[in-house]
Amino acid sequence: MDILVAVLQFIVNEILSKPALLVGIIALVGLLFMRRSAGDVVSGTLKTILGFLIMSAGADLLSGTLTPLGAMVQAGFHLHGVVPTNEAIVGLAQKAFGTQTAAIMALGFVVNILLARFTPAKFVFLTGHHLLFMATLLAVVLGSAGITGVNQIILGALLLGTAATVLPALVHPFTQKVTEGAGFALGHFNTVGYIISSLIGKGVGKVMKDKSRSTEEIEVPEQLSFLRDSLVMTTMTVIVIYLILAIIAGPAAIASQAGGSNYLMYAFTQALTFGASVAIILMGVRMILAEIVPAFQGIAERIVPNALPALDCPTTFTFAPNAVVFGFISSLVGGIVGLFLMGPLGLALIIPGMVPHFFDGGTAGVYGNATGGRFGAILGAFINGLLITFLPALLLAFMGSLGLSNTTFGDADFALVGILSGLGSRTGVIGLYVIVIVALVVLVGLASLITIRGKRKAEEAEEAVVENA
Amino acid sequence: MKILAVCGMGFGSSMVLKMSIESVLKSAGIKADVRTADIGIAKSETADVIVTSSEFSKLLQNKNIPVVVVKNYVDKKEIGEKLLPIVQGEKKGS
Numbered sequence: 102m103d104i105l106v107a108v109l110q111f112i113v114n115e116i117l118s119k120p121a122l123l124v125g126i127i128a129l130v131g132l133l134f135m136r137r138s139a140g141d142v143v144s145g146t147l148k149t150i151l152g153f154l155i156m157s158a159g160a161d162l163l164s165g166t167l168t169p170l171g172a173m174v175q176a177g178f179h180l181h182g183v184v185p186t187n188e189a190i191v192g193l194a195q196k197a198f199g200t201q202t203a204a205i206m207a208l209g210f211v212v213n214i215l216l217a218r219f220t221p222a223k224f225v226f227l228t229g230h231h232l233l234f235m236a237t238l239l240a241v242v243l244g245s246a247g248i249t250g251v252n253q254i255i256l257g258a259l260l261l262g263t264a265a266t267v268l269p270a271l272v273h274p275f276t277q278k279v280t281e282g283a284g285f286a287l288g289h290f291n292t293v294g295y296i297i298s299s300l301i302g303k304g305v306g307k308v309m310k311d312k313s314r315s316t317e318e319i320e321v322p323e324q325l326s327f328l329r330d331s332l333v334m335t336t337m338t339v340i341v342i343y344l345i346l347a348i349i350a351g352p353a354a355i356a357s358q359a360g361g362s363n364y365l366m367y368a369f370t371q372a373l374t375f376g377a378s379v380a381i382i383l384m385g386v387r388m389i390l391a392e393i394v395p396a397f398q399g400i401a402e403r404i405v406p407n408a409l410p411a412l413d414c415p416t417t418f419t420f421a422p423n424a425v426v427f428g429f430i431s432s433l434v435g436g437i438v439g440l441f442l443m444g445p446l447g448l449a450l451i452i453p454g455m456v457p458h459f460f461d462g463g464t465a466g467v468y469g470n471a472t473g474g475r476f477g478a479i480l481g482a483f484i485n486g487l488l489i490t491f492l493p494a495l496l497l498a499f500m501g502s503l504g505l506s507n508t509t510f511g512d513a514d515f516a517l518v519g520i521l522s523g524l525g526s527r528t529g530v531i532g533l534y535v536i537v538i539v540a541l542v543v544l545v546g547l548a549s550l551i552t553i554r555g556k557r558k559a560e561e562a563e564e565a566v567v568e569n570a
Numbered sequence: 571m572k573i574l575a576v577c578g579m580g581f582g583s584s585m586v587l588k589m590s591i592e593s594v595l596k597s598a599g600i601k602a603d604v605r606t607a608d609i610g611i612a613k614s615e616t617a618d619v620i621v622t623s624s625e626f627s628k629l630l631q632n633k634n635i636p637v638v639v640v641k642n643y644v645d646k647k648e649i650g651e652k653l654l655p656i657v658q659g660e661k662k663g664s
Contacts, residue, residue: 227585227586228582229581229585230579230581230582280642283642283644283645284642284644284645285643285644330578330608330609330610330629331578331579331608332608332609332610333610380610383579383580383581383608386581387579387580387581387606390581390585391581391585391605391606394581394585394589395585395589398589410586410644412583412586412643412644413577413582413583413585413586414582414583415577415578415582415583415623416583416586416642416643416644418583418623418625419623419624419625419640419641419642419643420641422623422624422625425625459578460578
């Protein structure tokens with residue numbers, strides 16, 4: 102008996118609570134399930150573990166570059182300054198919540214598969230990094246609310262699985278309009294922004310009729326194509342932000358960190374280091390996902406017949422590339438307008454992150470354009486920009502000590518799910534179980550209804566291309 | 571044969587593309603090493619073929635590697651029609 106307990110304790114303490122190894126085990130199970138060759142299994146498992154360690158190393162490097170940012174915003178504005186960057190906050194959170202995150206991600210995917218298998222909402226969420234980010238968010242919010250251990254993992258997995266099934270379903274009527282029934286769904290956790298943008302577009306379309314023509318009838322200058330290199334874009338904006346903040350805050354604010362070097366050059370090199378550490382984190386995430394996403398897809402294909410894959414947002418970009426540029430710019434304008442409202446409202450200073458504004462704003466533009474032409478794209482993405490400024494600010498209160506780390510989640514669904522589950526946690530563990538289960542039933546019911554209605558519509562439209570719907 | 575699937579971050583939509591490419595090549599009986607990459611990696615890596623969207627293809631024109639432009643990342647028919655002739659041509663050439 103003692104030996105059994107000792108073995109179990111060893112497994113829990115030395116393997117399952119080491120997130121890198123746990124992620125490796127998840128990849129191992131996936132690879133075995135797909136009956137890959139021994140060589141593939143070994144190299145895939147190892148690469149996943151190395152990917153996790155690389156991600157952690159990037160996060161360590163990153164946290165040093167965020168300290169001067171906080172100091173400069175504090176000195177210049179007497180506010181708490183935050184740059185929402187998912188990769189950054191997820192990297193940082195793994196120290197305290199790595200194990201819970203990995204467990205929630207794996208079990209949450211199981212919940213997603215089961216819901217897709219047994220309800221009409223056949224959406225399987227394959228955007229691996231967003232599953233990872235949402236799992237991290239849930240681990241952080243629940244853990245900070247005092248819900249720990251097994252309850253934290255089960256509740257997190259239920260919430261993740263529900264979000265991964267329901268959100269792609271809710272936006273799917275608009276997704277079909279965007280992709281002209283291309284046979285995939287949108288799996289990107291800024292769904293609230295896309296639904297709102299689509300609805301605004303619909304309103305604009307009604308008011309302006311054919312005066313608001315599609316963005317794709319406009320020539321967009323080639324020079325703007327560098328915007329699509331997200332690493333360059335992130336680094337450039339962080340350089341601009343750090344230099345502006347350094348000038349406003351003055352040399353004294355970061356003198357102790359700069360250690361004698363010129364304060365502007367110090368801010369400049371810290372901004373470059375920020376870009377470099379994001380690149381390292383991205384490389385780690387890429388290595389993890391390269392093994393896990395195909396495994397998830399393989400599992401989904403076997404278990405869920407007629408599954409509709411919910412995919413990352415740039416898969417919609419090819420259907421309206423100009424709308425992406427329109428959406429990015431007007432979402433960013435929304436973020437800047439929001440920035441000036443934060444101080445007076447007593448909220449943290451959310452400095453617009455380029456990556457969320459590009460991907461979320463761009464997608465909001467694509468959806469707004471599909472329902473309401475170019476003005477739908479502009480207005481819809483602008484509101485999206487406000488949304489991804491205010492929601493992350495409100496989320497900070499639910500993130501415990503990580504809420505003070507000068508970075509946070511950047512997309513609307515993360516913030517909304519975080520705020521709602523944070524509020525729900527105040528009713529205690531049992532209260533939260535009740536809330537989560539009721540929410541699951543109601544939302545999955547709603548998603549099923551929308552899916553069935555969408556199918557009927559597609560069948561009625563004789564010329565509709567019915568392939569996977 | 572090495573193929574790069576390219577997107578903005580190198581793990582979101584390029585992963586979707588990679589899985590579609592692998593499935594297309596598998597049914598055509600072609601063995602290939604398909605990897606994902608962001609634009610920075612794509613510029614520095616060597617490959618036999620690059621597959622991406624029209625927007626990214628503009629940034630990769632100056633490499634001497636054929637670039638296949640795909641609109642729908644899950645449409646295996648589209649990918650097959652555009653990619654297979656190039657892949658088969660490359661094989662004969664090398």
